[in-house]
Amino acid sequence: MARKSRKRPAKKQAALETLSVSPPEQPQAGGSAPATAPGTTGRFLVLFDRSAAPQAPNTLRRVANLSLASAADFEDGIVEPEGLGGADAVMLPDLAIAIASAPPEQTHALGVASDTGILAIEPERVVYTSGQGWPLNTGPAASADDMAPLDYLRGYRDAVNEVYDRLTGQHDAEAELGAEAVTAFDEADATWGLQATRVVSSQHSGRGIRVAVLDTGVDSGHPDFAGRAVTGASFVQGESVQDGHGHGTHCIGTACGPERPGILPRYGVAHEADIFAGKVLSNRGSGTDGGILAGIQWGVSNKCAIISMSLGAPVQVGQSFSQVYEHAARRALMQGSLIIAAAGNDSRRPARVAPVSHPANCPSVMAVAAIDERFAVARFSNGGLNPQGGQVDIAGPGVDVRSSWPRPTLYNTISGTSMATPHVAGIAALYAQADSTFRGRVLMSMLTQYARRLRAPARDVGAGLVQAL
Amino acid sequence: MGRIRLTLCVDDSHADDLGDIAGAARRAGMTVEQELSGIGVLTGSIDADNLDALRAIAGVTSVEQERDVTLPPPGSPVQ
Incomplete structure (x- = not known):
């Protein structure tokens, strides 16, 4: 396979800029030294769509005239960092990535050609082990790297x-409490919580995803839920699913409220999700394990990908989690239902931090803490004091949260980890819609993986503030 | 001793035998109110004296006294 000349310094500069690589700072000897941006190797990583990966060698040859070696050709599949065995590029078939050592204009040709299945082209970076320190370049020319x-x-x-x-x-x-220098939110169009979690810019709506909210029921006649599919069931003896408290309607509003409510601002996350309102708390706000577990079973058997539970009972420091709930949550995860529960409101910070409540303290239940609009931990929000599941997993907006309330009030602004929990539940529905493999434990780990890290300690906010996809 | 309300769970290998375990629980004195087969849980009540008999049933991994959960009143600023 013929290899193209690598000595085209004049064109090289322009192509580099097209690829958004900073021009080199160091002087070049005779203009023929490799034009390598600081922190990069001069080689390029070409990411292919998985379905296009089998055609990648042909694509590289046809479009950019690159000769190709495969990692399979190297001993044990190990590609030496120094060379590509005489070829211009090496293919890593398991990753659908090619590493190309070719002049930028050749690589650039791949970027502009259509129907190549190429998702991204980026310069290969120099990576340092932590023991070697960083190349400290703090002058005005310092690059993002x-x-x-x-x-x-x-x-x-x-x-x-x-x-x-x-x-x-x-x-x-x-x-x-971890307050950050956050710009004040303008709530004219959307609540601060939907802005802070980037729900307002999400392309997803929760369409086709079933979200169970186990609470005090719902005011299904609320005008903001007109035309929505609402499936209800009451596990409270003698009471219908109609919400006589308000808490359930508020939580369902946050998780699944409309994109365009009767009165702005928008307050609901998964505005096209299918609502499953399970009444496990009475109109007086009380419930039992038996009713809650029945509600969990109902959510699981109805294939709800998310079961949101803004409820709990305080536990003591050193008290272990419920084996029955852990067992139930684990079986729910295996069947594709993730239980998301409130960490509890028993703290009085900064003087007193209370441990995460039952059943959020189960390892297989996702525990949600509350933060305010300065991203500080809410003074009432419980913390991860107990080991083995007693930690906070993630945080959601839980102070001054506006959402729906039973008629005739229509809207109410309240605080609590109960309000943070349905933010996470609604956002989980966006993830579940985005990828059908995001279910159960995978969904839980995706939510924490993409959470925005906060100044507040992990004990109080877990992985950080939940972020929409 | 009085009657207590409880929940119990069975291990995964007995998940398909929940009906059999419910039968054994009744024979041990439990009033079984719900058989939640999807999550492998029974709920109901029993005389406190008979709790050990319940724990002795093969496949029963945990027996717990039922807890109550309570929300603050609707007018409370923190929920």
Whole structure:
């Protein structure tokens, strides 16, 4: 296979810019040195769609005239970092990625050709092990790749500042709760919670996903739910699913409320999800394990991908989780239903932090803490004090949350981990819609993986603030 | 001793035999109110004296006294 000449310095510069690679800072000897951006190797990674991967060798040859080796040709599939065995590119078939060592204009040809199945082309980066330190380039020409050490140093600076503030008595409670310098939210069109979780810009609606909310029922005659599929069931003796409390209608509004409510702002996440309202708490707000477990079974048997439970009972420090609920939650996960539950409101921060409540403290139940619009932990939100499942998994907006309320009130703004939980549940429905493999434990791990990390400690907010997909 | 309300769960290998376990639980004195086969759970009540007999049934992994959960009143700012 013929290899193309690599000495085209004049064109190289333009092609590099097209690929959004910073021009090299270092002087070039005679204009023939490889034009390599700082922190990159000069090679390119070409990511193929899986379905196009079998055709990748032909594509690379046809479009960019690149000769190709396959990782399968190398001993044990190990590709030496130094060379590509004489070829221009090597294919990593399991990853559907080609590493190309070719002039940028050749690689660029791949980017502009159509029907290649190429998803992305990016420069290969130099990666350092943590023991070697970073190439500290903090001048004005520092590229995005150089910012990692700055982030690290900023964290170090913040920690030192906090120690200083504590020693000099300047420490304030807001900072301890993790408040961040967040721009104030304008709630004219959407609640702060939908903005902070990026729901407003999501392409997903929860369409086709069943969301069970086990609570005090729902006011199914609320005008914001007109035309929606609402399946109801009551597990409270002598009471219909009609919500005589308000809590259930508020939670369902957050998880599944409409895209365009009768009165703005928008407050609902999964506006096209199928609503399953299970009444397990009475109009007086009380319920029992028996009713809740019956509601879980109902959600599982109706193939609800998400079961949201803004309820719980306090536990003591050192108390272990319920084996019965853990067992039930594990079986629910195996059948594709993820239970998301409120961490509880028993803390009085900063003086007292209470442990995550039952049943959110089960390892197979996702526990949700509440944050406010400055991303600080809510003063009432319980923390991960107990081991083995007693931790907080994720946080949601839970202070000053506007949502639907039974007629004639229509809307109410309240706070609680009960309000944070349906934010996570609704967003989980967006994930479930986006990919049919996002179910059960996979769904739980996707939610935490994509959560926005916060200044507040993991004990209080878990992986961070849930983010829409 | 008085009557207590309870929940119990069975291990995965007995999940398909929930009806048999419910029968054994009744013979041990339990009033079985719900057989939740999808999640392998029974709910009901029993005299506290008979709890050990319930725990002795093959396949029963946990027996727990039922808890109550209570929401704050609708007017409460923190729910």
